[in-house]
Amino acid sequence: MLNADIRLPLLAAQREIWFAEQQLGHGNSVYQVGEYLDLRGTFDAQLFEAALRAVVADLDTVHSRFHQESGTDDGTVGQTVDKSRSWTLRMVDLAGAADPQAEAEAWMTAELNRPTDLASGALFHFALLRLGPERHLWYQNYHHIAMDAHGAALVSRRVAEVYTALCEGRDPGPSPFSSLRELADEDAAYRDSPEFHRDRAFWLDQLDSRRPEPSPLIGRTRGGTADFRRATRWLSEDAFEAVRETARTGRVPWPVVVMAAAALHVQRLTGEEKVLLAFPRPTAPESQSAS
Incomplete structure (x- = not known):
């Protein structure tokens, strides 16, 4: 647990989300992210809660509190980790x-549409929904910051x-997650490295004179809304295997093919010679962080 007196800077991705949410204003739920896992079969809810609490105790980022740095007028925001607050695994x-x-x-x-107060609110919520004797849904809700x-x-x-380790009566081993201090140090080290300056120079060159104007597929939208629309289509096994085969041929992960x-779809719809897409980036290295 970090000392509450130790203040750390926001990570690069956190800063982007913080300022974007300030522009949207309070009361929006745009940056709430959630999912559920369908758990089927024999299930021990008490052991599950024990496992969940053990894992959450190792996650620094979900316990962050954000604050304006005193004595600054440039919008500088810092954070501390506070693991003293209690939380409940709701049973429904x-x-x-x-x-x-x-x-x-x-x-x-309905739960996902509840906004979060970044200054004092909880950044995560969990629930276990019982649908039958051998079927449960584990609901996870986080703020994207x-x-x-x-x-x-x-x-x-x-x-x-x-x-699984608790069910088998053995030690689950050490946590794989980095502390927020380690993540902040890695973020700062990259920004002070020659690699960062090379990357910055490359993208400034790429996006300076050759950057296309964004071509929206729809008209201007409101700044934030809890009323989302989505459509889902499932690829057949043959279609997905074709995606994977294309990825293997190109020696890239299959999401790159998607x-x-x-990008090709947007280019065809807009008729533009070039299109500009934006994608979220991880806030920490894949191998060791859940941030």
């Missing part, structure tokens, strides 16, 4: 509902590891 029993799945999704959507999708996947994997396809 929907097994008696006419449609437990629909009830669960409605409940989770504390967690991204990749980090959430690492948390889920670690909870599964600890839960991003390239998205």
Whole structure:
């Protein structure tokens, strides 16, 4: 646990989210991220909560408190880690509902639309929704300043590891997650390195005179809203295997192929010669952080 008197700077990705949310104003839920895992079969809720609490205790970023640095007028924001606050794993029993799945999704959507106060609010919420004797949904909700999708996947994997170890009566081993201090030091070291200046020079050159203007697919949108629309389509096994084969041929991860396809789709819809896409970046190294 970090000493509450030790103040650390925001990581690069955290700063972007902080200032973007200040522009949107309080009361928005744009940067709330959530997911659920469908847990089927014999399940020990008490051991699961013990595993979850053990993992959360090792995560610095979800315990951050943000504050304006005193004596500054340039918008400088710092953070401290406060693990003293209690939190609850909510238990929701929907097994008696006419449609437990629909009830669960409605409940989770309502929770996801609740805004977070970055100055004093909790940056994470968990719930265990019981849909039947051998079916539970584990709901995770984070503010994006504390967690991204990749980090959430690492948390889920670690909870599964600890839960399995507890079930088998063995030690789960040391936590794989870095402290916030280590992440801040890595962030600062990169920005002071020759690599950072090379990267910066490269992208300034790429985006200076050759950067295309963004070509939106829809008209101007409001600054923030909790009313999202999404459409889902599933790839067939053959189609997904074609994506993976293309990735193997190009010697890249398969998500790169999907991003390239998205760029081509936008280019065809807009008719522009070049298109500019923006993608979120991890807030910490993949190998050791859940931030």
